[in-house]
Amino acid sequence: MSNLEKLVAEIHTAIDSAQSLSNWLIQAELELVTWDIFPADMFEEILYFIMSKTFVTREWSWTLLHFLQNNYELLSSEQKARMVEALVKRYSVLEHWMAAFVSSEILGIYYADDDLGVSILRGIANIAPRSLGACIPHGLETIARATHSDVIRVNAVTELERLRDSSDEHVRDEADISIRKICSNK
Numbered sequence: 001m002s003n004l005e006k007l008v009a010e011i012h013t014a015i016d017s018a019q020s021l022s023n024w025l026i027q028a029e030l031e032l033v034t035w036d037i038f039p040a041d042m043f044e045e046i047l048y049f050i051m052s053k054t055f056v057t058r059e060w061s062w063t064l065l066h067f068l069q070n071n072y073e074l075l076s077s078e079q080k081a082r083m084v085e086a087l088v089k090r091y092s093v094l095e096h097w098m099a100a101f102v103s104s105e106i107l108g109i110y111y112a113d114d115d116l117g118v119s120i121l122r123g124i125a126n127i128a129p130r131s132l133g134a135c136i137p138h139g140l141e142t143i144a145r146a147t148h149s150d151v152i153r154v155n156a157v158t159e160l161e162r163l164r165d166s167s168d169e170h171v172r173d174e175a176d177i178s179i180r181k182i183c184s185n186k
Contacts, residue, residue, distance in 0.1 A: 003031055008041045015049060018060035025067050038074040050086045055099075062098040069106050084110045088120060092127045100128070100135040108142025117143050118155045125163065125171075134170035137163055141178035145185060157182060 001009075007028055014024035028042070046064060055061045068075070068083060075083065087103045094100050104121070111117020118140065125136040137160055144156035160182075163175035 003027075004039055004042065007031055008039075008045050011042075011045045011049065015054060015058065015061075015064075018063075021060055021063060025063060028067065029070075032071055032074060035074060037076060038071060038079055040079075043075070043079050047082060047086055050083075050090060056090060056093050056095050059096045059098075062096065062102045065099060065102040065106065069102060069109070072106075072109065080110060088124065091124050091132065092129065094132055097131055097135060100132040101138055104135045104139030105142050108139040109146060112143050112146035113148055113152065115152060115155070118152065118159050122159055130168050130170070133166075133168060134174045137171065137174040137178040140175075141181055144178075144182050 014020045121139045140156045140160050144153045160175045160179050166172050
């Protein structure tokens with residue numbers, strides 16, 4: 001059995017605790033150093049986990065998202081699209097803010113040069129629980145900072161300004177922080 005096959009087989013037990021997932025992620029990072037593309041078998045198992053009830057309830061699930069984000073360039077276009085689709089579907093049921101924060105950032109990276117990104121994040125903001133809605137401004141900030149399009153940047157900032165008027169104090173505060181960060185980098 002190859003090291004990759006072993007890692008793929010172990011992911012189901014690794015997700016049971018923060019420490020075992022951390023150990024698995026270290027081994028997975030070491031394995032990916034030798035790859036030019038993200039291994040399909042590993043991706044499928046991670047995507048399966050993202051779609052599971054276990055993913056939304058585990059406080060440490062965000063570390064797996066961070067792993068995908070760190071290896072974003074190894075993902076194929078199809079893998080990126082499938083990951084983003086899963087994150088959009090799962091966002092409103094996440095139970096921990098850090099998973100929402102990393103998801104927002106991944107969505108911002110993915111949609112940096114796509115008009116659809118601002119609309120998708122706006123839609124998520126409208127259905128996300130209040131505690132997770134405060135992470136949406138970070139995704140919009142990521143779009144505004146990463147895009148090559150002035151139109152998309154203006155749309156992201158306009159949405160952030162709209163979120164400044166949210167009924168949720170945390171959303172308002174996060175929108176304000178994101179706007180200040182964007183303005184300080186001009």
